[in-house]
Amino acid sequence: MGNALVVTSGKGGVGKTTTTANIGTALALQGKRVCLLDLDIGLRNLDVVLGLSNRIIYDIVDVATGRAKLHQALIKDKRFDDLLYVLPAAQNAEKDSLEPAQVKDIVEALRPEFDWVILDSPAGIEQGFRNAVEGADGAIVVTTPEISAVSDADRIVGLLEQRDMVFPPRLVINRIRQHMMADGRSMDIDEITKHLGIDLLGIIVDDDDVIASSNKGETVVMDPDHLASQGYRNIARRLLGESVPLLNIEQKKVGFWARLFHRQG
Amino acid sequence: MEAVTLKGRKAGFELQLADWAGISELTAQLQTLLARLATDTPEGNVDFMIETGDRVLGADQLAEVTRVFDDFPRFSIKSVHAEVDHVVPLRQRFLAQSIHLVGGIVRSGQVVDCTGDVLFVGTLHQSATLRATRSIFVLGEVAGLLIAGYTGDQDAVIAGDISKAGQIRIADTVEVVEANDYGPQTLCYINDLHILDHGALSDLGKLRPKLFRKLEDL
Numbered sequence: 001m002g003n004a005l006v007v008t009s010g011k012g013g014v015g016k017t018t019t020t021a022n023i024g025t026a027l028a029l030q031g032k033r034v035c036l037l038d039l040d041i042g043l044r045n046l047d048v049v050l051g052l053s054n055r056i057i058y059d060i061v062d063v064a065t066g067r068a069k070l071h072q073a074l075i076k077d078k079r080f081d082d083l084l085y086v087l088p089a090a091q092n093a094e095k096d097s098l099e100p101a102q103v104k105d106i107v108e109a110l111r112p113e114f115d116w117v118i119l120d121s122p123a124g125i126e127q128g129f130r131n132a133v134e135g136a137d138g139a140i141v142v143t144t145p146e147i148s149a150v151s152d153a154d155r156i157v158g159l160l161e162q163r164d165m166v167f168p169p170r171l172v173i174n175r176i177r178q179h180m181m182a183d184g185r186s187m188d189i190d191e192i193t194k195h196l197g198i199d200l201l202g203i204i205v206d207d208d209d210v211i212a213s214s215n216k217g218e219t220v221v222m223d224p225d226h227l228a229s230q231g232y233r234n235i236a237r238r239l240l241g242e243s244v245p246l247l248n249i250e251q252k253k254v255g256f257w258a259r260l261f262h263r264q265g
Numbered sequence: 266m267e268a269v270t271l272k273g274r275k276a277g278f279e280l281q282l283a284d285w286a287g288i289s290e291l292t293a294q295l296q297t298l299l300a301r302l303a304t305d306t307p308e309g310n311v312d313f314m315i316e317t318g319d320r321v322l323g324a325d326q327l328a329e330v331t332r333v334f335d336d337f338p339r340f341s342i343k344s345v346h347a348e349v350d351h352v353v354p355l356r357q358r359f360l361a362q363s364i365h366l367v368g369g370i371v372r373s374g375q376v377v378d379c380t381g382d383v384l385f386v387g388t389l390h391q392s393a394t395l396r397a398t399r400s401i402f403v404l405g406e407v408a409g410l411l412i413a414g415y416t417g418d419q420d421a422v423i424a425g426d427i428s429k430a431g432q433i434r435i436a437d438t439v440e441v442v443e444a445n446d447y448g449p450q451t452l453c454y455i456n457d458l459h460i461l462d463h464g465a466l467s468d469l470g471k472l473r474p475k476l477f478r479k480l481e482d483l
């Protein structure tokens with residue numbers, strides 16, 4: 001039976017969907033069977049990030065209401081053989097079209113077939129959030145080093161702790177800007193982790209290529225050379241139980257000649 | 266020894282049901298007593314207060330006692346009282362007089378309510394709330410909202426390091442904590458002008474002698 005994790009944050013725009021797509025892809029690269037569920041009803045975009053939009057026929061609301069069978073709605077990402085699937089959200093349905101019990105039933109139906117079921121939660125703490133956490137054994141709380149995101153993450157952790165899940169929530173700090181942390185203009189990793197009081201699952205540096213690759217319908221994790229990609233790969237390995245040291249994000253100093261010739265040293 | 270005794274009080278007639286007697290013995294004696302009273306006083310209605318001593322009559326026992334009165338339409342029960350406290354109010358009273366140790370992380374949006382005084386040793390995050398019916402003593406980190414005496418106790422105080430708190434309230438007074446030079450031993454209280462004021466913790470004995478004595482007794 002597979003594990004079910006919800007990726008959540010409270011605040012919008014911190015990178016929940018990107019994190020879901022990249023962690024899912026990283027787990028698939030490790031040979032695990034993964035199913036990603038988009039629960040952002042009305043504003044689906046997990047399929048967009050993975051470049052699978054054109055292949056949607058049925059969605060999660062169709063499955064929940066019995067209009068389609070689960071295997072009809074699942075979209076296979078052919079780049080990963082039989083390892084990565086997406087169950088897309090509905091685009092033309094009300095936000096409250098799904099009930100937590102329906103999501104739980106879908107997750108339970110997916111567990112025997114997949115090693116990991118990852119639920120992409122919408123922003124906020126309303127029905128969509130409740131749907132997403134209902135079927136999950138644990139949560140990945142995504143935040144950025146902004147105070148508003150950390151504050152919302154704090155609220156989310158409080159709500160998750162009340163639910164008494166199988167695994168305690170774990171933290172991913174996304175969009176880290178090394179230079180801002182280095183000169184003290186943003187909260188650093190230790191401060192955020194200590195403030196939220198939950199285990200750190202991983203860190204992802206701010207990288208233009210994350211946006212660029214997602215615009216192409218690809219996940220940055222597929223390119224192992226990027227620092228962001230390494231961050232996602234490390235998270236996947238930690239989820240699989242490996243002990244992986246935290247990514248070294250110290251910026252390399254660029255020498256005079258390298259700067260002169262626009263090359264990094 | 267009589268199990269049922271009739272007493273005349275300022276508030277009216279009182280029937281004392283001995284707590285050592287069984288319920289059958291009580292009802293038998295009550296029947297005899299009421300019959301005699303009915304004969305002695307042929308006219309007028311009488312309400313009785315029933316006092317059950319150190320025993321609380323259960324619903325069945327009370328029904329048996331009430332049934333005795335059914336035979337005497339002129340007599341009725343005005344009230345039933347026992348010298349026994351119920352567990353719930355007793356616990357509430359005990360809680361109200363205790364100092365509670367509150368630890369852990371109180372997160373954004375969470376509200377922790379306490380009856381009585383609180384010694385806070387945890388972390389109160391921004392937008393989190395700690396409320397106490399009496400005083401709050403801070404040993405932990407506070408960045409959220411502290412409310413002392415939230416049911417209206419104006420003698421409540423907030424003491425400790427509140428320099429990073431978002432807001433403090435005592436009863437119906439409010440202070441938004443902004444840039445400040447509050448030390449780790451700040452005492453917040455409502456002064457004689459009903460204004461939320463600040464002093465040093467060493468003034469607690471003078472400002473709130475009752476509370477100070479209570480702390481000394483601990």
